[in-house]
Amino acid sequence: xxxxxxxxxxxxxxxxxxxxxxxxxxxxxxxxxxxxxxxxxxxxxxxxxxxxxxxxxxxxxxxxxxxxxxxxxxxxxxxxxxxxxxxxxxxxxxxxxxxxxxxxxxxxxxxxxxxxxxxxxxxxxxxxxxxxxxxxxxxxxxxxxxxxxxxxxxxxxxxxxxxxxxxxxxxxxxxxxxxxxxxxxxxxxxxxxxxxxxxxxxxxxxxxxxxxxxxxxxxxxxxxxxxxxxxxxxxxxxxxxxxxxxxxxxxxxxxxxxxxxxxxxxxxxxxxxxxxxxxxxxxxxxxxxxxxxxxxxxxxxxxxxxxxxxxxxxxxxxxxxxxxxxxxxxxxxxxxxxxxxxxxxxxxxxxxxxxxxxxxxxxxxxxxxxxxxxxxxxxxxxxxxxxxxxxxxxxxxxxxxxxxxxxxxxxxxxxxxxxxxxxxxxxxxxxxxxxxxxxxxxxxxxxxxxxxxxxxxxxxxxxxxxxxxxxxxxxxxxxxxxxxxxxxxxxxxxxxxxxxxxxxxxxxxxxxxxxxxxxxxxxxxxxxxxxxxxxxxxxxxxxxxxxxxxxxxxxxxxxxxxxxxxxxxxxxxxxxxxxxxxxxxxxxxxxxxxxxxxxxxxxxxxxxxxxxxxxxxxxxxxxxxxxxxxxxxxxxxxxxxxxxxxxxxxxxxxxxxxxxxxxxxxxxxxxxxxxxxxxxxxxxxxxxxxxxxxxxxxxxxxxxxxxxxxxxxxxxxxxxxxxxxxxxxxxxxxxxxxxxxxxxxxxx
Numbered sequence: 001x002x003x004x005x006x007x008x009x010x011x012x013x014x015x016x017x018x019x020x021x022x023x024x025x026x027x028x029x030x031x032x033x034x035x036x037x038x039x040x041x042x043x044x045x046x047x048x049x050x051x052x053x054x055x056x057x058x059x060x061x062x063x064x065x066x067x068x069x070x071x072x073x074x075x076x077x078x079x080x081x082x083x084x085x086x087x088x089x090x091x092x093x094x095x096x097x098x099x100x101x102x103x104x105x106x107x108x109x110x111x112x113x114x115x116x117x118x119x120x121x122x123x124x125x126x127x128x129x130x131x132x133x134x135x136x137x138x139x140x141x142x143x144x145x146x147x148x149x150x151x152x153x154x155x156x157x158x159x160x161x162x163x164x165x166x167x168x169x170x171x172x173x174x175x176x177x178x179x180x181x182x183x184x185x186x187x188x189x190x191x192x193x194x195x196x197x198x199x200x201x202x203x204x205x206x207x208x209x210x211x212x213x214x215x216x217x218x219x220x221x222x223x224x225x226x227x228x229x230x231x232x233x234x235x236x237x238x239x240x241x242x243x244x245x246x247x248x249x250x251x252x253x254x255x256x257x258x259x260x261x262x263x264x265x266x267x268x269x270x271x272x273x274x275x276x277x278x279x280x281x282x283x284x285x286x287x288x289x290x291x292x293x294x295x296x297x298x299x300x301x302x303x304x305x306x307x308x309x310x311x312x313x314x315x316x317x318x319x320x321x322x323x324x325x326x327x328x329x330x331x332x333x334x335x336x337x338x339x340x341x342x343x344x345x346x347x348x349x350x351x352x353x354x355x356x357x358x359x360x361x362x363x364x365x366x367x368x369x370x371x372x373x374x375x376x377x378x379x380x381x382x383x384x385x386x387x388x389x390x391x392x393x394x395x396x397x398x399x400x401x402x403x404x405x406x407x408x409x410x411x412x413x414x415x416x417x418x419x420x421x422x423x424x425x426x427x428x429x430x431x432x433x434x435x436x437x438x439x440x441x442x443x444x445x446x447x448x449x450x451x452x453x454x455x456x457x458x459x460x461x462x463x464x465x466x467x468x469x470x471x472x473x474x475x476x477x478x479x480x481x482x483x484x485x486x487x488x489x490x491x492x493x494x495x496x497x498x499x500x501x502x503x504x505x506x507x508x509x510x511x512x513x514x515x516x517x518x519x520x521x522x523x524x525x526x527x528x529x530x531x532x533x534x535x536x537x538x539x540x541x542x543x544x545x546x547x548x549x550x551x552x553x554x555x556x557x558x559x560x561x562x563x564x565x566x567x568x569x570x571x572x573x574x575x576x577x578x579x580x581x582x583x584x585x586x587x588x589x590x591x592x593x594x595x596x597x598x599x600x601x602x603x604x605x606x607x608x609x610x611x612x613x614x615x616x617x618x619x620x621x622x623x624x625x626x627x628x629x630x631x632x633x634x635x636x637x638x639x640x641x642x643x644x645x646x647x648x649x650x651x652x653x654x655x656x657x658x659x660x661x662x663x664x665x666x667x668x669x670x671x672x673x674x675x676x677x678x679x680x681x682x683x684x685x686x687x688x689x690x691x692x693x694x695x696x697x698x699x700x701x702x703x704x705x706x707x708x709x710x711x712x713x714x715x716x717x718x719x720x721x722x723x724x725x726x727x728x729x730x731x732x733x734x735x736x737x738x739x740x741x742x743x744x745x746x747x748x
Contacts, residue, residue: 055125058220059145061197062154063186064133064173065164067209071154072130074213082127086119086135094118099132103174111174116141123148134174136192146196150223152216153197157282158186160205194311199223200297204278226303228270231473234577235264235591236584251304252365255474256372258467259448264587265574266473272522273298277499280524284492288327289318291488292357292481295523299477305364313364317357321346321392323706328353328482330489331701334635336659337650338495339643340486341702343667347419348708349563350513350665351385354470354478359389361474362466363397371463371742373734374403375447377440378420379509380412380563381666383430386468387423398427402742403468404734406433406440409722412562415670415688419711421720427741431733435725436556438568441469443727453731463738470512471570479516480523486661487525496659503660505531505650507642508540509566513663515575518613528658530614533649535559538618539567545616547607549590550599560624560641560674563666568594576602579609619648627651628668628678638675638700640668668695669708688712 058075060068069085076083084090087099095102095118103111116138125148136142145151162182165173173185199219203212222228230248249257254266275283275298283291292314297307305313318327324344331339345352366372376386383405390403407420409432420430433440447453448465457463470476483504491498504527506514514530521527534541536557543549549572556567573587580586593600602610619627627644631637639647643664654660668675672691676683681694689712696704723729 055148057124057127057129057145057149058216059129059131059149059151060154060216061131061136061151061193062133062156063161063189063193064170065161065168066133066154066156066203067212068130068154070209071213071216072128074209075216076128078213078217079128082124083130084124084127085130086132087130090122091115091118091132094121108174112137115174120144132174133189136196137174137189142196146198150220151196151198152219153193153200154203154212154216155193155200155282156203157205158183160203161186194293195308197307198302200294200307202275202279202282202294204276204282207278223302226301229301230269231266232269232582232584233260233262233264234267234573234584235260235262235588237588238584251300251473255362255365255472256464256466258465258469258472259445261449261451262588263445263449263591264584265471265570265577267574267577267582268299272519274522275524277524280488281498284488284498286488288481288485289314291485292318292478295481295484296477298523299480305361309364313357313360316360321356322352326489328485330486330493330661331637332495333631333637333662336656337647337654338486338490338659338661339637339664340482340661341664342482343640343664343702343705345385346707347381347384347388347423348667348670348705349381349385350479350482350663351381352388353482354475355382355385355389355468356392357389357478358468358472358475359393359401362468363393363401365474366401370400371461371738372401373457373463373465373738373742374401374468375444375465375734376403376405376468377437377444378405378407378412379437379566380407380416381670382469382563383407383420384416384423387420387425387428387430390468391423391425391428393427398425400742402427402429402737404429404431404737406431406444406730408432408436408440409434411436411556411558411565413671413673415672415708415712416562418688419670419708421718422711422714424718424720429737429741430720431730432720432722433725433730434722437566438556439725441566441568441570443725443730444469445471446727447731447734450731457735457738461735461738461742463742465734469570470510476512476516476571477519479513480519483517483520483527484523484525487520487527490659490661499526501526501528501658503527503529503531503654503658504663505533505646505654505660506663507533507535507561507564507646507665509534509537509564509569511540511569511571511575513665515571518575518578529655531646531650531653531660532614532616533646534616534618535561535564535624535645536618536620537565537567540569540572541616541618543572544610544614547602547604547610548599549594549601551594552598560621560671561645563642564645576606579606615653617649617652619645623648625674625678628675629680632679632698632700636700638668638679638695638698638702640664640666641671641674642666644678667702667705667708669705 060072062068072083091099119141201215201219231254232248248269260266293311296310322344329341331341333339342350342353345356386403386405424430454465468475487502490496504517508514514532517527517530532540532544536559551567556565559565573591577587590600624641624644627647628639631639646662650660650662669692692704692709692712723733
């Protein structure tokens with residue numbers, strides 16, 4: 001190791017990464033606590049400006065017809081607070097005329113300016129304020145209101161608003177120019193509502209004003225209770241002394257730390273938030289971005305990421321870098337089978353759905369004066385998706401956040417390797433390891449648990465290690481969205497009615513993708529069965545059938561579906577923890593047994609509980625290629641090898657009376673040689689690009705992935721480092737890259 005032997009002499013040095021946050025520490029303060037102190041201070045700062053209601057106003061915002069005035073009066077009565085309606089109590093008294101008369105008198109632009117001035121001259125405290133529909137279009141007045149208020153957005157379905165305005169005989173509102181329909185203007189206004197709200201209430205069709213008022217009060221309570229949504233390790237053991245504080249983390253801390261200090265994975269301490277049937281129905285006609293924001297708002301406390309900032313991240317993540325505007329469309333394949341296409345992102349795999357967003361979440365959560373090195377193990381697709389995602393951060397963020405992805409040098413497809421290596425940037429590097437994925441993943445976990453090494457990096461270089469694999473909660477959470485979105489798309493397309501059950505079939509090795517579907521069910525999506533599809537490395541299939549996780553005498557096989565060539569399934573621990581009623585002691589026992597004795601057996605009652613929701617099977621290499629061939633011949637659709645594994649298992653396990661959504665986890669372009677073999681296309685020393693053009697000439701669905709095609713055209717071969725399967729060698733690479741790339745940039 002380059003300088004690690006100096007660590008013992010450096011323990012007493014003041015830690016660089018927390019120096020600008022004025023936290024009093026001494027030489028006895030454990031290094032892992034320093035970042036906790038820093039985050040706690042930042043959260044305290046948030047709390048000081050968002051304290052319990054006190055003299056703060058509750059400010060209701062939404063389009064005309066949303067019910068702000070009626071709901072405001074009910075809330076005022078419940079709380080014994082003064083109720084102020086901006087239309088009646090401020091504008092009309094200021095102008096001595098009705099709002100409609102004023103609008104007719106001065107026109108749109110002048111109206112907005114005068115409305116804003118009237119609000120700027122108004123102050124209140126401890127009141128319930130109902131805004132006009134156009135107030136949010138004036139920045140200065142909204143900042144004035146926001147300083148002493150919690151802004152709650154009454155999000156009412158568009159068609160409900162239009163119906164209400166017709167009943168109220170309102171045919172023109174502020175901002176509506178000639179030629180613009182009411183529907184177009186209401187859609188246009190949404191950008192202003194999204195900019196200002198602190199909390200959102202989804203107003204179900206048919207909900208009474210009393211019900212909406214109660215939801216507003218619940219959202220205000222959640223907004224102010226900054227300590228209500230915490231995370232624990234899957235290996236956390238509840239103290240016998242009830243008065244002893246449970247060791248919990250906030251969302252920001254779980255994202256930054258990645259892996260818990262005891263080796264477990266972070267999970268929510270409480271249940272997943274659940275949407276009502278009416279709230280889900282409101283999302284049927286929504287875009288992927290709108291669905292993502294509403295679902296993630298429910299799972300991320302605004303003290304960690306304010307709603308407006310989260311919305312900006314989501315719009316950036318799922319913007320122009322996705323080839324399909326629907327982001328994750330559902331396509332009918334045949335019979336009762338549907339394909340969820342998760343490969344339209346820039347690197348052509350389902351990992352993009354989380355890794356275009358997760359880097360922005362991570363950058364927002366970290367303290368302002370630390371460097372971070374992200375360590376990633378990849379079985380193929382994660383590597384390029386992580387490098388691509390983190391390379392899209394802003395220039396300032398890239399100066400403090402860097403990524404190293406370790407991949408099995410000979411354990412992924414040639415295209416995947418070229419893609420990973422070609423995705424290297426100034427803050428993103430690839431290192432090949434002469435071993436398999438399981439070694440890479442285990443080595444990274446051990447590095448995280450080595451407090452001497454991580455402490456040395458913090459003290460010597462001001463750099464903290466974290467992860468972007470699905471062991472990181474910030475990486476796993478966004479995957480919940482596409483499972484929910486797929487179901488809503490089937491409802492939207494008329495294949496099912498809301499409430500009808502579906503099965504999902506997912507090719508999985510690390511259990512993250514299928515676990516995200518479990519969380520979607522917990523949020524209210526009616527998934528009946530989770531069908532786990534494995535290739536020849538079918539340790540998960542065997543476990544689901546027997547409850548015995550056995551790695552003894554089991555050798556990793558290299559297959560046509562390398563991204564699920566995994567024997568040690570990390571996210572399984574999260575699901576077992578959930579099934580075992582959060583028994584951290586049991587998780588510690590089981591996974592220590594796996595580490596030390598290479599197998600464990602769960603009790604019969606847990607096996608039965610697992611099998612209530614899960615079925616599993618596996619697919620041979622021959623069956624995989626045959627499925628690609630038969631699906632193409634029957635429908636003109638080309639499956640990638642991972643999706644073909646799921647198709648084989650779905651055909652075998654599916655109850656034909658229930659629709660099944662098959663997760664298509666990668667684009668076939670990434671596995672052209674296997675596809676050509678399956679379709680019996682002769683390969684005569686073709687380059688990657690010519691292989692893809694040849695496949696493109698078949699006019700198959702889905703069409704060629706343009707971003708992947710561009711990758712094959714790049715002539716320049718990028719250099720990358722290769723290392724032996726030795727954890728100390730991996731540590732040396734980590735330190736060297738930190739020393740060369742990050743330490744010179746650290747400026748506090």
